[in-house]
Amino acid sequence: xxxxxxxxxxxxxxxxxxxxxxxxxxxxxxxxxxxxxxxxxxxxxxxxxxxxxxxxxxxxxxxxxxxxxxxxxxxxxxxxxxxxxxxxxxxxxxxxxxxxxxxxxxxxxxxxxxxxxxxxxxxxxxxxxxxxxxxxxxxxxxxxxxxxxxxxxxxxxxxxxxxxxxxxxxxxxxxxxxxxxxxxxxxxxxxxxxxxxxxxxxxxxxxxxxxxxxxxxxxxxxxxxxxxxxxxxxxxxxxxxxxxxxxxxxxxxxxxxxxxxxxxxxxxxxxxxxxx
Amino acid sequence: xxxxxxxxxxxxxxxxxxxxxxxxxxxxxxxxxxxxxxxxxxxxxxxxxxxxxxxxxxxxxxxxxxxxxxxxxxxxxxxxxxxxxxxxxxxxxxxxxxxxxxxxxxxxxxxxxxxxxxxxxxxxxxxxxxxxxxxxxxxxxxxxxxxxxxxxxxxxxxxxxxxxxxxxxxxxxxxxxxxxxxxxxxxxxxxxxxxxxxxxxxxxxxxxxxxxxxxxxxxxxxxxxxxxxxxxxxxxxxx
Numbered sequence: 108x109x110x111x112x113x114x115x116x117x118x119x120x121x122x123x124x125x126x127x128x129x130x131x132x133x134x135x136x137x138x139x140x141x142x143x144x145x146x147x148x149x150x151x152x153x154x155x156x157x158x159x160x161x162x163x164x165x166x167x168x169x170x171x172x173x174x175x176x177x178x179x180x181x182x183x184x185x186x187x188x189x190x191x192x193x194x195x196x197x198x199x200x201x202x203x204x205x206x207x208x209x210x211x212x213x214x215x216x217x218x219x220x221x222x223x224x225x226x227x228x229x230x231x232x233x234x235x236x237x238x239x240x241x242x243x244x245x246x247x248x249x250x251x252x253x254x255x256x257x258x259x260x261x262x263x264x265x266x267x268x269x270x271x272x273x274x275x276x277x278x279x280x281x282x283x284x285x286x287x288x289x290x291x292x293x294x295x296x297x298x299x300x301x302x303x304x305x306x307x308x309x310x311x312x313x314x315x316x317x318x319x320x321x322x323x324x325x326x327x328x329x330x331x332x333x334x335x336x337x338x339x340x341x342x343x344x345x346x347x348x349x350x351x352x353x354x355x356x357x358x359x360x361x362x363x364x365x366x367x368x369x370x371x372x373x374x375x376x377x378x379x380x381x382x383x
Numbered sequence: 384x385x386x387x388x389x390x391x392x393x394x395x396x397x398x399x400x401x402x403x404x405x406x407x408x409x410x411x412x413x414x415x416x417x418x419x420x421x422x423x424x425x426x427x428x429x430x431x432x433x434x435x436x437x438x439x440x441x442x443x444x445x446x447x448x449x450x451x452x453x454x455x456x457x458x459x460x461x462x463x464x465x466x467x468x469x470x471x472x473x474x475x476x477x478x479x480x481x482x483x484x485x486x487x488x489x490x491x492x493x494x495x496x497x498x499x500x501x502x503x504x505x506x507x508x509x510x511x512x513x514x515x516x517x518x519x520x521x522x523x524x525x526x527x528x529x530x531x532x533x534x535x536x537x538x539x540x541x542x543x544x545x546x547x548x549x550x551x552x553x554x555x556x557x558x559x560x561x562x563x564x565x566x567x568x569x570x571x572x573x574x575x576x577x578x579x580x581x582x583x584x585x586x587x588x589x590x591x592x593x594x595x596x597x598x599x600x601x602x603x604x605x606x607x608x609x610x611x612x613x614x615x616x617x618x619x620x621x622x
Contacts, residue, residue, distance in 0.1 A: 108474075318494065322490065326504050362444075364444045365445065368444050368445065369444065375400030377402075
């Protein structure tokens with residue numbers, strides 16, 4: 108089994124920060140706001156490993172810091188401290204030590220991200236097909252008909268009607284937009300994919316379709332994924348291992364069925380017991 | 384018995400610590416038994432004796448509280464499933480250890496044949512081949528062909544149970560854990576399942592099963608382990 112991502116002691120503080128930020132916040136103190144300086148501790152001392160083809164779930168309530176984790180790894184935000192190493196065949200990258208061009212390279216060529224809000228992942232000013240073409244162009248596919256063919260293939264794969272590929276994403280329903288976003292993220296066959304609350308707010312039948320699609324992709328392309336969600340059902344169906352976060356800390360981690368059926372931490376027990 | 388066991392459970396205990404209620408609930412206590420290749424070990428005992436907890440503890444759905452679960456893997460290595468890391472367990476689940484639970488958990492809207500073929504998909508078997516194998520099993524288990532392409536959500540309890548069983552059998556695990564695999568089946572279908580379990584025993588699968596019906600224990604078990612809440616008692620061999 109090959110490791111693809113290693114995160115060590117990742118912390119992210121919003122605000123000016125002070126020496127007491129980490130001491131005076133956390134699940135035991137029931138807050139992520141530092142009482143001395145008012146900074147928000149979104150993540151503290153988070154470490155995780157991800158292997159090729161593995162789906163890791165990050166579960167927690169709003170404000171637990173789970174989305175911040177993937178935003179840091181995808182370079183949408185800068186961490187306060189910590190290390191992350193991406194292993195790409197024979198190369199390895201110290202993610203937080205890269206310059207802007209290197210970060211852009213990884214985002215465009217090796218990583219995929221699907222946001223909860225399609226406006227963050229799609230360009231609403233160009234067609235759905237164009238959104239995918241944009242990503243293909245960054246990967247040196249230049250021939251117009253080849254690009255169009257590949258875009259069509261991807262949209263078919265994600266079950267977007269291809270006779271609508273020239274329409275703007277704004278014309279589509281939320282579920283369709285999400286599928287265009289997934290097609291775009293997958294366009295370059297990234298070995299590492301981040302999914303941030305991808306099914307939140309979609310109706311149940313669309314949710315099921317998207318989850319099914321994600322699983323198929325993982326099995327066919329051996330894509331490693333980090334799936335951020337507050338939905339226990341999503342981790343149950345997708346993730347082999349799950350991390351539970353609260354106030355920026357990992358409070359529990361393990362095999363997903365064990366986390367859901369035999370949770371050890373009081374908070375996880377309450378979370379699981381509250382699920383419908 | 385002279386053969387080496389595939390699985391040895393030694394002093395296994397499980398208790399649940401419920402933080403909200405401030406309680407510790409004992410489930411299984413000091414359970415000891417062995418499971419052998421080509422043999423079926425039956426766990427019997429009243430409801431609440433901790434039979435399912437033992438199966439879930441072996442599969443890591445529950446974290447064991449104490450004891451050792453020694454597993455002899457196909458590569459000759461021996462490991463304690465209580466101490467093994469998450470990746471070792473996931474790998475064993477994919478390659479060697481199967482679990483047929485009482486309830487069917489499947490992706491919504493997934494066709495029944497795909498639900499059954501999942502373990503083969505996970506091993507990277509070609510999708511068409513995996514589905515073909517799934518259809519063969521569904522046929523053996525008397526699931527009508529018109530249901531194969533339908534998701535199992537609307538199936539009867541007995542049909543769901545057979546889908547679950549087919550999914551557990553399809554990858555031919557080396558060690559198979561069965562939690563009341565025939566609880567809601569009619570006698571004819573139960574006979575089918577008994578035949579399939581016997582065939583797997585002949586092929587060398589080691590099995591650990593919970594049965595409530597004494598008749599099934601009689602027909603299938605090579606060893607019987609009786610659990611009593613909260614302490615494990617009897618461990619005798621069936622003639």
